[in-house]
Amino acid sequence: KAGVTQTPRYLIKTRGQQVTLSCSPISGHRSVSWYQQTPGQGLQFLFEYFSETQRNKGNFPGRFSGRQFSNSRSEMNVSTLELGDSALYLCASSLSRTGVGYNEQFFGPGTRLTVL
Amino acid sequence: GENVEQHPSTLSVQEGDSAVIKCTYSDSASNYFPWYKQELGKGPQLIIDIRSNVGEKKDQRIAVTLNKTAKHFSLHITETQPEDSAVYFCAASKGGSARQLTFGSGTQLTVLP
Numbered sequence: 582k583a584g585v586t587q588t589p590r591y592l593i594k595t596r597g598q599q600v601t602l603s604c605s606p607i608s609g610h611r612s613v614s615w616y617q618q619t620p621g622q623g624l625q626f627l628f629e630y631f632s633e634t635q636r637n638k639g640n641f642p643g644r645f646s647g648r649q650f651s652n653s654r655s656e657m658n659v660s661t662l663e664l665g666d667s668a669l670y671l672c673a674s675s676l677s678r679t680g681v682g683y684n685e686q687f688f689g690p691g692t693r694l695t696v697l
Numbered sequence: 698g699e700n701v702e703q704h705p706s707t708l709s710v711q712e713g714d715s716a717v718i719k720c721t722y723s724d725s726a727s728n729y730f731p732w733y734k735q736e737l738g739k740g741p742q743l744i745i746d747i748r749s750n751v752g753e754k755k756d757q758r759i760a761v762t763l764n765k766t767a768k769h770f771s772l773h774i775t776e777t778q779p780e781d782s783a784v785y786f787c788a789a790s791k792g793g794s795a796r797q798l799t800f801g802s803g804t805q806l807t808v809l810p
Contacts, residue, residue: 623801
């Protein structure tokens with residue numbers, strides 16, 4: 582079974598631009614969460630989507646948004662990029678939000694975003 | 698909110714020795730504690746997890762222990778091998794509507810041949 586895939590793997594943008602990152606969860610997984618990883622702040626939760634609805638949101642500004650499609654694929658968008666947005670953005674998928682295995686989250690390889 | 702502290706930040710061991718990484722959490726409502734291994738250029742890989750109704754879990758050379766009273770949990774790796782070298786993260790979550798993982802700051806494990 583294929584793992585979580587994220588595209589693109591690397592991205593370079595300049596301040597003020599916006600960016601869209603994509604995540605395809607493991608086949609059959611319906612929940613997708615996004616995390617930001619930086620050397621200074623570590624791994625921080627951005628938001629979770631399930632059944633095309635945002636279920637949970639971390640402490641990030643409104644410039645960070647996301648969505649989920651009917652096939653469970655998810656995108657996250659960052660508008661008006663700042664230098665501090667440079668990070669590894671990780672997507673994690675879970676089977677569901679309830680029932681057996683609902684806790685386990687499996688991560689993709691991430692998208693490395695550099696803001697110049 | 699939940700806060701997870703992880704120690705040590707770096708750990709060097711000789712091949713064949715054991716490695717122990719410790720984490721403490723603040724929210725007594727947390728009930729799920731996974732450990733992830735992250736190699737350079739890759740995303741975190743789930744290696745073992747434990748739920749709050751279990752005190753210990755083992756999978757070959759890896760074991761995790763949980764002390765709910767003290768709110769701490771530990772990762773034990775025995776007979777370490779060079780391929781165990783990586784950054785290890787502990788995490789905690791409450792499940793339900795608050796399923797997001799709160800991560801520790803990571804431990805860089807180096808296994809010396």
